[in-house]
Every structure is written in C-alpha cells, then in structure tokens.
Amino acid sequence: MIAFEDVSHDYGGGRLFGDVSIKLEQGSFHFLTGPSGAGKSTFLKLCYGELTPSAGKVLVMNKDLQGLSRNDLAGMRQRIGVVHQDCQFLDHLSVEQNVALPLSATGRSVPDSDVADLLSWVGLASHAEALPPTLSGGERQRAALARAVISAPNMLLADEPTGNLDWDMSQRLMSLMIELNRMGTAILIATHDLQLIRFAKSQINARVLRIARRKLQVAGADL
Amino acid sequence: MIAFEDVSHDYGGGRLFGDVSIKLEQGSFHFLTGPSGAGKSTFLKLCYGELTPSAGKVLVMNKDLQGLSRNDLAGMRQRIGVVHQDCQFLDHLSVEQNVALPLSATGRSVPDSDVADLLSWVGLASHAEALPPTLSGGERQRAALARAVISAPNMLLADEPTGNLDWDMSQRLMSLMIELNRMGTAILIATHDLQLIRFAKSQINARVLRIARRKLQVAGADL
Amino acid sequence: MSAGASISRLVVPRRGQSVWLIVLSAGAMAFLAVFALALAVSAAQLAQTWSAALSQTATVRLSAPPEEIDEQTAIVLEVLRTTPGIASAEQIAPEEQAELLEAWLGPDLPLDALPLPRLIEVTETPEGPDRQGLRLRLSAEAPGAVFDDHTRWRRPLAEAAGRLRAVALVSLVLIGGVTSAIIALAASAALASNGQVIRVLRLVGARDRFIARAFVRQISLRAGLGALVGTALALGALAAIPQAGGDVHLLSGFGFSGAGWALPALIPPLAMILAWLASMTTAFQVLRGVT
Amino acid sequence: MSAGASISRLVVPRRGQSVWLIVLSAGAMAFLAVFALALAVSAAQLAQTWSAALSQTATVRLSAPPEEIDEQTAIVLEVLRTTPGIASAEQIAPEEQAELLEAWLGPDLPLDALPLPRLIEVTETPEGPDRQGLRLRLSAEAPGAVFDDHTRWRRPLAEAAGRLRAVALVSLVLIGGVTSAIIALAASAALASNGQVIRVLRLVGARDRFIARAFVRQISLRAGLGALVGTALALGALAAIPQAGGDVHLLSGFGFSGAGWALPALIPPLAMILAWLASMTTAFQVLRGVT
C-alpha cells in the first residue's frame, strides 16, 4: 500500500525524523504514537502527499508520490480516506452533504442509504441536516471519520480521531475501523490514547509505531 | 465567581439542559464531563457570555451577564481565561505575541520574562517565534492554555485542554492548573479523560459535574 | 456527470462579501464604461458633424472686370471639375449671395449695380483636393480667383473633437483594464478566503479542474450580472439626460442615437469574458499555491 | 497606551488580497476621478472661452441716408451708452469694415463710393442687456439700426459646453459614490475574512473600539495610499497628452492649467476620509454581528 524508503523530514528547522523505511501492507493495521510535536501528523501528511519529504521516497500503491501530476495525486487521494487532526468541512453544506463529498466531488454517485447508515453508526443521524459549525468537537470528529470512509477507501489515515470523544464513543468508532480492516482496508491511526490501542490489540492484530528521539520505532508487545 | 440561576439552554432545536442552578465559588476546582454532544462546551460558553441562556440568569462576579454592555463584557473577559476546544490564534503573530495578547490587546504591559517562563513550562520555549499554523495539535492546546493564564485571571475555563496531548504532557498541564488553583484561581475544566480527573482528585479537592440526560448532576466520589 | 456539474455549483459558498464586491465593482465599471462609450461615440459624431459642416466645403471668390467675368467663371468651374478630390462646384446664385451680404451691408444696398465678385461653392470629396496645386492652377488660369478652404475655422474644431474622442477611448481602455484587475483581485480574494473549501476539496480527491470550474463559474456569472445591472442603470441615466433641441447642429446631443444604443449591450458579455479569463488565470495560480 | 497603539497596528494581518483590493480600487477610482475632474475643468473653461468670444459681443448695423448717418450713429451710440448691461460700444473703423467685407467682395470693390451701413461693435457686461427692450428703443430712435447678438451661434456652443460639464460632474459624483461603496464592501470583506481575528480579540477581552480602530486605520491608510498612487499616475498621463498649440482659441486644451493642477491634490485626502467613514460604519456594523 504505502512504502517509505529512507525518508527524512524537517520543516527547515531541526529534523523531525530520519531514515525511515517502512511498508504498510494492504489490510494491515497500525497505530502511530509519540509525544506531542514528535511528527505524527507530519508522517500522515507524507503518506497522502500533502507534504513531500525532505529526503527519500514515498511510494503509494507502487507509485512515487513526487512523480505524480496534480491530477494523478487527486485520483490517488480518492482511494485514501483521511481524518485530519483539525477536522475541516465545507461550512455551507449540511453534514450529510459533507459526508457525501468524496463521492459527489469526484463525479461518483452517492447512495443516500449509505450516508444515512454511516451517520447513524457514528451517532450523528439526528445531525444529518445540521451545518458543521454547529457541531460539537466530538461530533466533528465523528463526521470527519464518516467522510473518510464513505468511499470505501483502500487505506484509512486517521489523526487523533478520538481526541474529543468519550470512551464509549471511542470504542464504537474503533469497532467501525476494525470492521473496515477486516474487510481489507489498511488502517493507520495516530493517537496518544494507550487505552484505545490496548482495546484494538485485544481484537485484532495491530502493530504500534512510535516516533521518539527523531526515529520511527516499531514497538514490541510492551503496551 | 459564577452562578447559574435556573438556566436552560437550547439551540432552537431540542433542549440541551434545563433548570441548572449552581455556584462556582472563588478558588473552587470543577470538572465537567458528559458524553460527546451533551453540552459541555455550551455550558462553558454560557459562563463567559459567548452565549446567552434561553432561560434563567448567569451571574459572573455578581453581575448579570445579560445586562452587561459590550464594553463591560470585554472588561469581564479580561478576568476570565478561556481555552476553546478549537484553539484559534492570530495566525500572523508569533506564538509569543499570541500568548501575550490578553495583556497587549487591553493596554496592559507585557513582562517578557513571564511569557518566556510560561512557554517553557508548557514545553513551547523552542516555538516562541513560530507562527500558530505551524504548530502541532498538542502544541496549539498548550499555547492556548498559556494564553488563558498569562493575565493571572480570577477564573479559568478550559474546554478539553488535553484532547491532543500525551499523558506526560497532560499531567504537566494539570499540575500547572492545580498550582494556579492553589493560588486562588477558580477552575472549570470540561474533559472526557477520566484518568486526568483521577489524577487531579488525588492532589486537590475537585468536584465533578456531569451533564447527562439533559441534567447537570454533581457526581459523588464514585470516580 | 450531471451530479458533478450540480455539486460544482454547490461547493462554493453563495454568500460572502467578496462575491458582492465582484458584483458591485463589475456594475460600477460597466456604468462608467457606458458613459465613456457615450462620450466616445458623441465625440466621434461631433467630429463627423464638424467635418461635414466645415471641412468638406470651400469657396472660390472670383473678381474680374465685368466683361471677362462669365468667361473666367467658366474657366474656374472647368478647373474645379477636372481637379481630383472635388465633388462638385456650383456658382452661388446672385440672390443667395445678396442674402449673405445683407448681414454686413444692410438690405438697402443696390447690389445689382455693384461689380460683385462671383462666389463658387465647392464640395470636396472626403479625401479632399491637393490644395496647393489647386491654388497654383487657379492663379495661372484665372488670376482673379481666390480659393478659401476655411482652414482657420476647421482645424481647432476637428482637433478638439479628436482630442475628446481620444480621452474617451483612453478612459474606455482604462476602465476595461481596471475592471479586469479588480475582478482578478476579487477572484483571488474569493479563492484565498475560501482556503478551507479548497483544502477540503483537495482532501477528498477533487481535481483542480473541478475546483477551478466551481469558482470561475460563480465569479464570471456574478461579474456578468453586475455589468448587466450597471449597464442598464447607466442607459437609464443617459436616457434621462435632456437632449438638445432640433435646431442645434454644431454640437449634437450627448449619448447614443439610433443603432448606437445597441453598442453598450456588448458591455455585459465583455465583462463576463474578462471575468472568466481573469478568474481562470487567478484560480489556477492560487490552486498551484495551495497544497 | 503606547503599547496599545502599537499592538492595534499589529493585530490586523498585513497581507491578504482584500487589502490589495482596497489599494487597487482606490487607485483606479482616483485615476478616473482625475480624468473626470480634468474634463469638468476643461468644459468649464471651454464654456467660459466660448462665452467670452461669442456671448459678450454683439453688433449693431445702421443703414441710413448719407446725410443722416452721422446723426443716427450718434443717437445709437447714445442709446447703447445709456443701456444697462452694455460695457462699451464702438464704431468699427471704415478700414476694418473694408477688411471684413473683402472676404466676400474682393479687394477691387470701390467701398469708399458705396453707401455702406455703419457697424458698431458692442461689448456686453457679463449680465448682458435687456435685449428685447434695447431692440424696441433702437427701432424707436434710429429705425435703420439692427441689433444682432449672435444668438444663433452662441446658444448651441454654450449648451454643448454646459452639457459636457454636467456629464463630467455627474461622473465625478458617481466615481465618489462607487469608491465609497467599493471601499465599504472591501472593508466588510476584510473584516468578514478576519472573523478569526475578531473572535480571538473578543476572547482575550479586547474592546470593540480597539478592534475597529485597528481595522479602520489599516483600511483608510491603504485607501489613501491607493488614491495617491492613482492620482499621481493620472496626472502623469494627463501631462503626457499633447496640448493644443497656441493658435487654438475656440477649444482650449484638455487637462488642467496653472493653479488647476492643485485641484486633484484634494483626491487622496478625500479618498482617505471616504474610506475612514465607510470602514468605520462597516466595522461597527460587522462587530455588532459577531458574538
């Protein structure tokens, strides 16, 4: 799915991480942890081409992201679902329309029932007609997750998708992601919630990546 | 400090909570919990006058918020520190200048050493010159907390201040708030992180409010 | 495809001040453009009127002893007839000449008894004759003939009209340029203030073409709408200006006349095309800048 | 207080397209305003030139039997001298009269032998005489005298100049109105697109006055800057337009002359004041809307 080859990144200042070589296979499930400011969001942005690495290569579905045209990059993103850390929406469209956007903005048809099912799974059925600015922090995160998975992507990248959610709802979303993973979707979740990682590991074979001291480490079973 | 008298609120649709009467005394420490979408952020917004309640009265420092002019409201806000759930900054000013804003924007002097001390306490000393859009999610929350406490407010309202932070950093910020509380600042924190509440309760006398089933309840020692 | 087209109309927020800014500035510019156009058209018409009234006529005055005058008149008429650039030459009838002189001499003068010079009215073709050559030929063949082409009256008037027309045309070009610049800037303001819209659309895999189309469509429609309203208002204002009465011939009325009223109808589509070009260029430029 | 003043300059983002939009539209409008002002000034000057050349002169033509002519001339001159609204009246010398007639009659005519009517040149005061009354008195006291005030030449020219001036003034007013509207809209776009700035400032307890002042200061400075540049460019363009030569007197050159060049210097401060008023109004209106 996604392969990093000797990737380093810095934002002009100090280096965030260096010499990262890792493969996220199809159908795999990864967590990404590390202290605040370690570079988790940066890692995710490298995965879907919002950033290009300072050094090294990022391959998505066997294509070098740096060689892709803007159009090809857009086509590639249609197969990757992303939950940003700051969930942004089109504020003038309803939650429903926002969730359907990955399909409607790329000319694909939008099955109404799918949108409704998904919204009720994340507990937003009663907010389908609401505008995003009226949502609560947790509701935004849930809507963002729904939007990321509506197009049945091959890969899901989620950046702190449960940061504003209570434990019950976090479990519920995690179950949804586990279900998707069982159906073949590769999943990468950046989170600092160890309880959530433990919950997932109890149900599925997940690996934990950790960014610390400018290195990406694959954590053992020590969690 | 803050008193709710028979307060109800709804956003035109269904009622969020009703008949809330509660007093947050000077020097008190409260947590506010409840499921996502219960109305925690709404409750906080009522406290500092961003919203006016649908019914009932909110008194801040013995003054009815509804009777205040825009100028008096601004003056009142200078004595209340707020950490919003979505931390917003002036994107063209440095982190340092943003943290100093509550003083500089109200014509008060800004002791440089205070800003530097505070920034290094929340772990942002190396980001003092950075612009807010380049901050990570957790760094934004820490900067927002620093901004909320720089003016030594009489009251601190924090909405999920640790949603994007790892446990170490969460503890560190909580210690800062406990310290402020010991010096007399009333504190109200909305959070869903039960571990954090437990950590605080082990060090200080904190009460837990819970919004559930359209009611505000004062939780017992059952956490 | 139809879903794609309809969603492209949806994705750009309908409201927003910068959108109204486009409508208003396009409208204002169209309004001013109509006035400048009217000025240009009027100036051109004025120049033509003045040319027709003054530049294409001349007079030949012939003085000669009474016994030679008829012969010389014939010679002069022949010379004029064979000169290229002269449309017609006609002797002014004595009665008409008397009328012209009355202003100076009064009605009581016994004009018939006077050895009055003959006056020949000459109408030039638009190109006009070679005046220097004509003068030489006349002085050779009929020494008493004097060619007067009213130069000293014509030149300043023609120059003034030309200058007025130039000012109007320069204003038109200016207005066009300023309109494009304002619309381009408003487009880029609209795009910049919708950074979130662009980021979200990028995130869900929308192509640049789709994003640009949505913005460009909205911006050029608004510009066209604004220009339409501005033009209509300006035409209304023009029609309301009182026109000069029928007896004014030296300076015609300000505004359009006849088919000229169709000219400003070009302004709204032109504004739309300008807006389309400006916003298209800006959109792709902005899009290349946002990751 | 000094910290407050300096921070109020800081809190509004310097960049942003809507800020440039203000600079550009103020500049463009100033540019057009200078041209409209030049048109108005030129038209006014034109009208004055034409008035001076045509409207304040008249001619009295007097035909009478040779033995009465001197007496009647004296009577006419006396009548004119006692008519209010007449500045001076002078008989045209016979030589001058002969020169005028030469154009029509040729140099060979024995003018001295002819009973030519007397021509009296009359200069009117700016108010002018009561023409109807003057005609009645003349026909009563000197039946052979005819008063000709060149009305048929004067009216269309004066009307044309007046209309041109009216168009220029209307354009000026329009440009002023459009400028204010665009600046108000740009101000509200600037404020709306800075919703986050306003929310943050509110959150930290900044007063409305502080927030408004920061925006208003920036917007009116930009508008003033834009108007200054636009005015300077327009004056440069005007100075580059070739002026008419000295022998043209019926239509003077387009543009300003002498102290007139100081007139457009009023445009930039005026634009700043307009911008200040427009943005002040808009700022408080927007601030009342944002919680």
Ligand SMILES: Nc1ncnc2c1ncn2[C@@H]1O[C@H](COP(=O)(O)OP(=O)(O)OP(=O)(O)O)[C@@H](O)[C@H]1O
């Ligand atoms: N555009 C940028 N320019 C400069 N520095 C940046 C930029 N974006 C992020 N950084 C810096 O890079 C570091 C890593 O940021 P990143 O967002 O990847 O952290 P993170 O691991 O996601 O942290 P968190 O858990 O707080 O979200 C941070 O210190 C941040 O300040």
Ligand SMILES: Nc1ncnc2c1ncn2[C@@H]1O[C@H](COP(=O)(O)OP(=O)(O)OP(=O)(O)O)[C@@H](O)[C@H]1O
């Ligand atoms: N401006 C608004 N207009 C309409 N409904 C609103 C508005 N703001 C919030 N709501 C609704 O009110 C409810 C409570 O929102 P609030 O933000 O207070 O929840 P919360 O307890 O903070 O949730 P979270 O833990 O997810 O942040 C939500 O269902 C939300 O959709």
Ligand SMILES: [Mg+2]
């Ligand atoms: Mg992050």
Ligand SMILES: [Mg+2]
């Ligand atoms: Mg909330």
